[in-house]
Every structure is written in structure tokens, then in C-alpha cells.
């Protein structure tokens with residue numbers, strides 16, 4: 522695979538599948554060769570829209586397509602375990618949307634499957650592939666703001682989302698936490714690792730999903746992170762990390778940012794930017810997958826599977842504290 526284009530298969534034809542495919546078709550070293558949907562009609566329409574050669578009306582045919590190097594799973598989270606599992610079982614490499622699965626148990630099953638097959642698997646946590654977020658993490662790791670004391674991050678959308686929308690459907694893993702809260706939680710994990718303890722409160726819908734959730738994560742070092750997510754209020758969607766020697770602020774849209782400001786105590790603020798073309802781009806995660814596949818890797822150092830598992834444990838712990846359980850979950854093992 523060193524010189525040839527990486528051949529992508531797309532599994533599901535919804536909103537993010539279309540957004541990601543639109544970026545893939547513009548990458549010179551990528552080729553989208555197949556798409557699968559639950560219906561042939563939808564697969565064909567998607568294939569026609571993006572000029573994709575093969576359209577399958579079931580997932581199995583895509584999973585068994587030997588001429589696909591990597592499958593991008595873009596179903597609702599409730600179907601990630603089944604869809605990614607099918608592809609891994611058939612020998613495909615997989616990039617799987619966030620939240621990676623409904624819970625840590627499902628995530629462990631997928632990771633074990635990929636590792637036993639020697640296949641590549643990565644959570645589509647595009648924030649971790651964003652060049653400025655990587656720069657920020659490097660600065661923090663190198664001590665630019667001293668020892669990390671606290672992190673704040675939030676992501677809320679005003680909606681309104683009707684009860685029949687994916688975001689409010691328990692059967693599809695609905696709620697603010699898995700869809701939006703995964704970004705603030707992953708941001709805190711990036712800077713501090715897995716928390717030692719979690720407290721949380723949420724407001725639940727009649728259907729039993731979280732409409733808004735606030736959590737306080739704590740570490741043995743004394744660091745704290747406050748994370749908030751909502752599907753009933755458009756929040757600032759900013760992030761900041763404060764240390765013993767300064768602070769870094771990321772403005773609106775922190776998880777796909779093109780700008781942040783470093784405040785070192787006693788110095789003028791320093792702005793870091795990549796320019797607006799970088800903002801909102803999913804191509805960095807696609808490029809990271811292709812780089813890792815060409816290098817013969819089975820996971821990405823930017824989005825390591827152990828990190829994904831840790832985030833899933835924190836999401837489980839938050840859901841445990843606020844009492845959100847999905848219909849398919851008989852037992853949830855909280856952290």
C-alpha cells in the first residue's frame with residue numbers, strides 16, 4: 522500500500538458519512554471505491570452523488586469486499602459495535618465514528634477483535650488529529666503553563682431536536698453525552714489522562730437520554746476538569762487549560778479550532794493559528810489513517826486505542842452517576 526491510493530469503503534449514508542466522503546474525494550492519495558447502506562436505494566444514491574463504483578444494500582457485502590483497504594463506519598453509535606465488528610471479522614481495517622461504541626464493554630470487544638486479527642482500528646476522534654490541538658498538547662506536555670491545575674470544556678447545541686431525532690432516541694444511543702460530551706471528555710483525557718474519580722449531574726428527557734450533563738473529573742495530582750454538554754442550549758463551545766504558570770484559551774469550536782491563545786504569567790499573550798482553511802476539516806483524520814496504514818500500523822499514535830477505552834470508561838462512569846442506560850445494556854460496569 523506504500524505508493525497506491527488507499528481504497529475506502531463507507532458504511533452508512535447519513536450526515537457525517539457525506540461530509541467525510543466529500544473531503545475524501547478531494548484527497549489525491551484516497552479513493553472511495555464502495556459504499557454500503559441498509560437499503561440498496563440509499564447506497565446507490567450516495568454512490569451516484571460521489572462517483573463511487575460499488576454500492577451495496579447490506580453491510581456484509583462491503584465487509585467482504587477484498588478491494589477495500591479501510592471501512593469508515595458512520596452509523597449511529599448504537600450500531601458501531603455490530604458494523605465495525607462485522608468489518609473486522611472479515612479482515613477489513615476500520616475507522617469508527619465517535620462515540621466509539623455505546624459503552625466500554627463494547628469498545629473492549631472491538632479492540633480485542635482488531636488486536637487478535639492484526640487489523641487497524643481507530644476512533645474517528647478528529648480533534649486529536651487537528652494540528653493546533655496537537656500543538657497545544659505538546660506545549661502543555663513541555664511545561665509551557667507549568668503543572669496542569671484545571672481544564673474546562675463545553676459543547677452544547679440549541680436544537681431543538683424533536684423526540685424522533687437520533688439525538689433523543691435511546692435505541693440509537695441518543696443524548697448529549699455520547700454525541701457532544703465526548704469532545705470535552707476527550708480533551709480533558711488528552712491533557713491529563715484518565716481521571717481517578719467522576720461526579721456528574723444531568724437533566725434527562727422523557728425518553729431517558731441526557732438533555733444536558735455536567736461532570737467534574739478529578740485526578741490524583743489535584744487537577745480538576747469541568748465538562749458540560751447539552752442538546753437543549755447552544756453553549757460557548759470553548760475550552761481552556763490552566764496551569765501553575767499560565768493558561769491556554771481556545772475560542773468557539775475548540776475541537777476543530779484554527780486558533781488558540783497562550784497566556785504565560787508575566788508575558789504578553791501569544792496567538793497560535795493555522796488559518797481558517799484548517800477549521801472544521803476532517804481531512805487530518807483521513808490523512809492520519811492513511812499514514813498509519815502505509816506504515817503498516819494497526820493503530821494511530823494520535824488516537825491510541827487505550828485512550829479510546831479510557832474515554833469510554835469515563836463516559837460509562839458519567840452515565841452511571843446520572844442514571845442513563847441504553848435498552849441494549851443489561852449490565853454496565855462503571856469505573
Ligand SMILES: NC(=O)c1ccc[n+]([C@@H]2O[C@H](COP(=O)([O-])OP(=O)(O)OC[C@H]3O[C@@H](n4cnc5c(N)ncnc54)[C@H](OP(=O)(O)O)[C@@H]3O)[C@@H](O)[C@H]2O)c1
Nearest residue numbers: 533534535536537538558559595596597598600618619620
Ligand atoms: N466527526 C464528526 O464531526 C461527527 C459529526 C456528526 C456525527 N458524528 C457521529 O457519526 C455517527 C452518525 O452521525 P450522523 O449525524 O451522520 O447520523 P445520521 O445523519 O442520522 O446518519 C446515520 C446513518 O446511519 C444509518 N442508520 C440510521 N439508523 C440506523 C440504525 N438504527 N442502525 C444502523 N444504521 C442506522 C443510516 O444510513 P443508511 O440508511 O445508509 O443505513 C443513517 O443515514 C454518530 O455516531 C455521530 O456521533 C460525528
